[in-house]
Amino acid sequence: MHKPAREIEKSLSTVGYRLTRPRRAVIKVLVQARRSLSLDEILIRARKLEPRIGLATVYRTLEMLTAEGHLEEVRTRTKRYMLACSNFSLHFHLVCERCQTVTELPSTPETQSLTAALQMRNFEPCGSAVEILGLCERCRNRGASETKPVHLRSSPPHVSEIPHNQSGLSKK
Amino acid sequence: MHKPAREIEKSLSTVGYRLTRPRRAVIKVLVQARRSLSLDEILIRARKLEPRIGLATVYRTLEMLTAEGHLEEVRTRTKRYMLACSNFSLHFHLVCERCQTVTELPSTPETQSLTAALQMRNFEPCGSAVEILGLCERCRNRGASETKPVHLRSSPPHVSEIPHNQSGLSKK
DNA sequence: AGCTTATTGAGAATTTTTCTCAATAAGCAT
DNA sequence: ATGCTTATTGAGAAAAATTCTCAATAAGCT
Known part of the structure; x- marks a missing residue:
C-alpha cells in the first residue's frame, strides 16, 4: 500500500536531501504507524528512536515530506466558518x-x-x-496567490474603514 | 438556502441563550457573507457593526453557533499526518x-x-x-472521549518509557 | 580524514485559541 | 418603566501550536 521507508529515503536523496538520522526517524515512525498521527504522537515516537530530535526538526521534516508528496497533511491552516445548510442530508x-x-x-x-x-x-x-x-x-487559471490571512493581534483596537478582506488588504 | 438571521436568533433564544448585540453582529456577518469566512474576516466585519466586540466573544459565539448546529466549522483542531497512498487517483x-x-x-x-x-x-x-x-x-458505541492530545511544550527533554499514545496517557 | 554546507537543536518569537474576572446588560418580575 | 439576577462581555493574560534564528553539528563529496 504505502512505500517502504527505503524507497522514500532513496527518493529524497535523489532530489538532493541529506539522509539524516532525525529524518530517518520521522520517516520510520510514519511508515510503522500505518495510520495517521498527530504531531505530538510523531514527536514522542521519533524521540524513542532519536532522543535528541527537536520539535522544529519534526515540523520541518513533515513539511519537507509533504512538499515531496510522501505525506498527506490531513488538515490545513486556519478554520473557516459558514452557515449550516438547511437540508440535513450529507x-x-x-x-x-x-x-x-x-x-x-x-x-x-x-x-x-x-x-x-x-x-x-x-x-x-x-x-x-x-x-x-x-x-x-478560477484559481487554477491564475498564477500568484492573492489571499493572505490577517493576524488577529494586529487588528486595531477600534474599527477603521480599511477593507480587511479577500480583495484588498492593508497589512501592518 | 440558509436560514435567515431572524430564525437563528429565535432558535437560540428558545434554547435559553440571550440575544446580545455582539451575538447578533456575528450572526449577521455570517448570514450576509454567503460564503465561508475565517476568524479574522468575521472579527473585522463584526466590528463594523459592533465596534467594541472582543476577540474572545467572537470565538465563543462561533463555538456556540457550532454547538447549536447553525454553523459548520470547516477545519478541526490539530493536523495529523499519514503517508501518501501509492495510487494517485482521488x-x-x-x-x-x-x-x-x-x-x-x-x-x-x-x-x-x-x-x-x-x-x-x-x-x-x-x-x-x-x-x-x-x-x-467503534467510537459511536462508546461514551466519553478517550483521546486527549499531549501538549508539546510539556514533553520531557529526554525520552521516557511512558506510553504517550492513544491508549494510555500520563498527563502533567 | 578533511571540507563544504545543509541540517539540526534549543530557545525565542509568532500566531491561534482559550481562560480569567470584574463590569455590563438581557430577560424576567415587579 | 425600574430593579434584580445572572449570563455574557471585553481586555488582557495564559496556553497551545507553529515558525524563526543562529551557532553547532554531521552528510556527502573529494
Whole structure:
C-alpha cells in the first residue's frame, strides 16, 4: 500500500536531501504507524528512536515530506466558518485552498450512493458536509496567490474603514 | 438556502441563550457573507457593526453557533499526518474525530463518478485524498472521549518509557 | 580524514485559541 | 418603566501550536 521507508529515503536523496538520522526517524515512525498521527504522537515516537530530535526538526521534516508528496497533511491552516445548510442530508463542499471560497456540490445519485457507502460502514459523518480541498476553476487559471490571512493581534483596537478582506488588504 | 438571521436568533433564544448585540453582529456577518469566512474576516466585519466586540466573544459565539448546529466549522483542531497512498487517483479518507484514526474508503463506481463530477466542474482536488470527518463505528458505541492530545511544550527533554499514545496517557 | 554546507537543536518569537474576572446588560418580575 | 439576577462581555493574560534564528553539528563529496 504505502512505500517502504527505503524507497522514500532513496527518493529524497535523489532530489538532493541529506539522509539524516532525525529524518530517518520521522520517516520510520510514519511508515510503522500505518495510520495517521498527530504531531505530538510523531514527536514522542521519533524521540524513542532519536532522543535528541527537536520539535522544529519534526515540523520541518513533515513539511519537507509533504512538499515531496510522501505525506498527506490531513488538515490545513486556519478554520473557516459558514452557515449550516438547511437540508440535513450529507452534502459536499468544494473548498478552494487559494481563494478560500466554499461552493456546494449539489446532491446527485453519485453523492447519494457515496452517502450510502458510509452508512454501510457505520461511519457517521459529522457536520453534514464533506470538504473537498483543492483549487477552483478560477484559481487554477491564475498564477500568484492573492489571499493572505490577517493576524488577529494586529487588528486595531477600534474599527477603521480599511477593507480587511479577500480583495484588498492593508497589512501592518 | 440558509436560514435567515431572524430564525437563528429565535432558535437560540428558545434554547435559553440571550440575544446580545455582539451575538447578533456575528450572526449577521455570517448570514450576509454567503460564503465561508475565517476568524479574522468575521472579527473585522463584526466590528463594523459592533465596534467594541472582543476577540474572545467572537470565538465563543462561533463555538456556540457550532454547538447549536447553525454553523459548520470547516477545519478541526490539530493536523495529523499519514503517508501518501501509492495510487494517485482521488480517494476518500474516513477520519474519526474522536479516536482520530483514518481509514481509507476503497475505490468504487460511486467514488469514481464523484471524481468525474469534480473534473466536470474543473475543480482540482489537492492531496489526492478527500477527508470525511465523523465518528467511526467503534467510537459511536462508546461514551466519553478517550483521546486527549499531549501538549508539546510539556514533553520531557529526554525520552521516557511512558506510553504517550492513544491508549494510555500520563498527563502533567 | 578533511571540507563544504545543509541540517539540526534549543530557545525565542509568532500566531491561534482559550481562560480569567470584574463590569455590563438581557430577560424576567415587579 | 425600574430593579434584580445572572449570563455574557471585553481586555488582557495564559496556553497551545507553529515558525524563526543562529551557532553547532554531521552528510556527502573529494
